Every structure is written in structure tokens, then in C-alpha cells.
Amino acid sequence: MKTGLMRRLDQTGVVCAEGYLFEMERRGYLTAGEFVPEVALENPEALKSLHKDFQHAGSDVLVAFTYNGHREKMRIIGKEDLLESLNRAALQIANEVAVDVPEDYEPSLVAGNISNSNIWNPNDSRSQMEVRKMFSEMVEWAVDEGVDYFIGETFYFAEEAFTALEVIQKSKKPAVITIAPMGENVLRDQWDIIDTCKELEQRGADVVGMNCFRGPSTMMPYITKIRESVSGHVAALPIPYRTTDRQPTFFNLDDTCGCTVPSPHGRTFPTALDPLYCNRYEIKKFAEDAWSNNIRYLGVCCGAAPIHIREVAEVMGRTPLASRYSENMQNHFMYGTDKSLPAHITSYGDQA
């Protein structure tokens, strides 16, 4: 029996790598714009390999890649008939990789995933019914394939997050619910960020917090307040991009880094954000700030690479397999201090 989510949170904290959508797109297995996770069916090996990379870097959790794998998205690309097989394939792949660990390592936790539907309309009960149905079928398939807990994430309508929680609660599995407010710094249905998290906890969410849309600098001020306002565990999974008070999310982030060829659609999001990337030390700082503040469910969302996950894991006191390759500049040919390095090269370092 593997240790469950809640016990791990109390004992060691939990590292949860996310950002499968962006990373699969960058690796050439997913179409930007549509952002449908067909990879589970078309290139299962590629998805397996990303799970493996995140696991190796220290993620305790493998999130079944069903983000956007819902009926509405599948309808848009004319593949509604593949919906169930896509969901089941993603769940099976996560389950398969979860147990593929060295003997003395615990199997990874596997999380089922439901998320922002992008059709939720606070003024239209029919759209809300649709969303509830979408969530219900996905949760059913995930229970059937076997998951350890559920993530309901990236909600920018509070009521949609409440609906996700209700649906997940029918499964009797732990629920991690994270919200993703847009740039107005309030949920789209006018719920305050902190109040939404308090309400989610009141309604029985096991972990509440925020994921996606915001980099560490525009997420952490809210996370700190959420920590003060709820009694249970808090989750923080920012994007690794340098959002600012003026541009709090990555949807409208300007490239101020000397871009010479802007994206044809006129925004950096989602395909030209690269120069706005946080470096690994910024992610380390985020993890230190959160961890020292008793935020015990930590990860990185869209844009995450295994190196970021390793930073988070190491801050939490872990030594993942990838720590075998953690930086060692002592032996660098130019910056190094090792005596065997030729002096005519090391002394040249600051002119190179």
C-alpha cells in the first residue's frame, strides 16, 4: 500500500509537477491553440516519457493528462467519439509509470484531473449542467481506472470550482481544488480570491490554493493570505514566467527582452513566452518562500520543466534521482575552482 496524499502532506509535503500541456506542445506532440491532449492516444510513449522525467525530477504525483480532455474540447476538433478512450489511455499511462520506480522508492501518487471548461456561464444554467456532466463522466472513468485523489484546477469561476468539488466528492477521494484568477485579481463571477478558497475548504476540499496563469511574484501574495485564512493544506503551483503587478497573468505579458519577431497573433501567450521564463533560482526562491510558510503542496504549472521540479523537491528536503545531476560549477571549465582546471582558461572566465 502506498502512502496516501493527506498523510504525505503531513509528513513530507507533496511535490506535484504540472504543465503537461505546454511541455507536450514544446516537444512537438500537441497543437498550440487547440491544446487538446491527443498525445495519450497518438504518442503514448511521449507522454510516458514526460511522466518519467517529472517523476525522476522529484514529483510525487503523476497527474493523468486529461487537462482539456473533456467533451467540449473534443467536440471542437470533431473527435468526441474518442473522449472516453483518450481519458482512459491517459489514466492508464499515469498508473503504469507510477509503479515503475526503483525498489526502495514509493510508487507515485496518481491524480485524476478535471479543470476549467471554458463554457461555464454564470448566467446560464444549461451551460452549468453541461459542465457538471463533463466533470461527472471524467471522474467516473478516473475512479474506474484507479486514482489516488483528484485535482480540480485552473478555475476562474468560483461556482465552477464548487461544482468540480461536488462532483469529486461523490468519488470519496481526496480533492485538491486550485483556482486561477485572471488579471482583475478576482474570480470572473466576482468572488474574492481568498473567500473562494475559504468557501472551498468549508465545503470540504482537502487542499485549496492556486495554480497556473500567474508567476511566483503575482501568486505568492495571495497564497500567503490563503495560508492565513484556511486551516487545511494549501497548494501553490505558479507558472515559471515573470508576471508583474501590471501584467499579473501570462495572457497579456509583454516581451520586454528585445524581441525582434513578435508572434503573428500579437501576444506572447502562449507560443512566444520563452524570453520571459523564470530561471531555476527564481523557482527555488518561490519554493523556499512557500515551504517556509507551511505551504506543503508545491509544484509548477504551464511552462514547467523537470529542472524546476527538482528545485522544488530539493527545497523540500528531498533527494530525487535527478539530484545525481544537480549543478556542480566547481568543475566548470571556466568558472570552476578545482585545482586540475588549467589556470589560463579559468583566469579568462570573466572576459569570455
Ligand SMILES: [Zn+2]
Ligand atoms: Zn497551467
